[in-house]
Amino acid sequence: MRSSRLTHARLARFTLTVGAAALLVLTVYAAQKTTVLEYKLPAGRSLTYQYKQDQAQVMEVQGQTMDTQVSNANTVTFKSKGLKDKNLLLGATIDDITLTATSSMTGDMSPDMGGVKGKSFDMVLSPLGAEVDVTGAEAITYGISGESQNISSQFKVFFPDLPGKPVKVGDTWPSSDSFDQGSTSMNIRSASQYVNTLEGFETVDGMECARISAQITGTVSGTGNQGGMDLTMSGTSKGKMVWYFAVKEGIFVKATTETTSEVSVDVSAAGMTIPVTGTIKSEIKLIGKA
Numbered sequence: 001m002r003s004s005r006l007t008h009a010r011l012a013r014f015t016l017t018v019g020a021a022a023l024l025v026l027t028v029y030a031a032q033k034t035t036v037l038e039y040k041l042p043a044g045r046s047l048t049y050q051y052k053q054d055q056a057q058v059m060e061v062q063g064q065t066m067d068t069q070v071s072n073a074n075t076v077t078f079k080s081k082g083l084k085d086k087n088l089l090l091g092a093t094i095d096d097i098t099l100t101a102t103s104s105m106t107g108d109m110s111p112d113m114g115g116v117k118g119k120s121f122d123m124v125l126s127p128l129g130a131e132v133d134v135t136g137a138e139a140i141t142y143g144i145s146g147e148s149q150n151i152s153s154q155f156k157v158f159f160p161d162l163p164g165k166p167v168k169v170g171d172t173w174p175s176s177d178s179f180d181q182g183s184t185s186m187n188i189r190s191a192s193q194y195v196n197t198l199e200g201f202e203t204v205d206g207m208e209c210a211r212i213s214a215q216i217t218g219t220v221s222g223t224g225n226q227g228g229m230d231l232t233m234s235g236t237s238k239g240k241m242v243w244y245f246a247v248k249e250g251i252f253v254k255a256t257t258e259t260t261s262e263v264s265v266d267v268s269a270a271g272m273t274i275p276v277t278g279t280i281k282s283e284i285k286l287i288g289k290a
Contacts, residue, residue, distance in 0.1 A: 051076065071098075176191070
């Protein structure tokens with residue numbers, strides 16, 4: 001009887017050992033497995049995204065503090081029109097859009113976005129996520145505080161960049177983007193560098209997705225004229241983005257981003273430098289497929 005109990009005990013230990021070894025092998029295999037990430041949008045495929053961004057800015061002018069809050073929310077549908085020179089030709093439609101802007105100095109500055117809602121334009125996206133051409137978005141404009149702006153800045157950095165090589169968990173790759181924004185009296189250029197890391201895989205809305213985190217560093221520069229005085233600005237930004245990409249389907253699923261910035265605005269004619277600090281929080285998520 002004792003011998004039988006010992007045999008069962010040894011068998012149990014052996015089973016546990018084999019199970020642990022198998023789990024270790026599977027874990028090592030998963031960590032070493034390479035994955036190819038590539039955008040795949042066959043002609044006729046439609047993807048609808050919801051985009052939200054909240055921006056807060058604090059400016060110190062001659063001892064006075066000026067707070068500005070800007071919130072942007074929109075829904076956009078991208079429909080694939082097939083290939084264009086090995087890239088993806090997408091038709092983008094602004095299904096809905098709102099923009100609110102308030103300032104402690106000037107009050108409500110929210111523009112009327114009715115002329116933007118329902119507008120469409122074509123853009124070209126590379127299989128690795130580079131926005132090759134978004135000039136169509138530059139023609140869609142709106143007015144704010146008496147000045148004209150366009151919607152192109154959002155779409156110049158909408159899709160995250162992929163590595164262009166097979167990657168495994170723990171691998172990193174660099175990417176970068178830049179865009180101009182501002183108004184008729186002020187032009188601001190933002191340039192960002194990303195260090196992307198494949199952290200692992202998660203199931204999101206029934207799709208196996210690569211979870212990727214990105215450390216962000218950037219620069220901000222600009223020139224303009226306000227009240228007859230020339231302005232120049234320069235500064236830095238930093239932050240983090242976490243985003244998900246459906247491996248099999250080849251589609252961007254969602255992302256959250258938080259950044260902070262510190263900028264100096266020089267007004268040479270007045271011998272004055274204005275410090276400006278800001279935070280931006282944004283979220284993009286896929287809400288529909290067809």
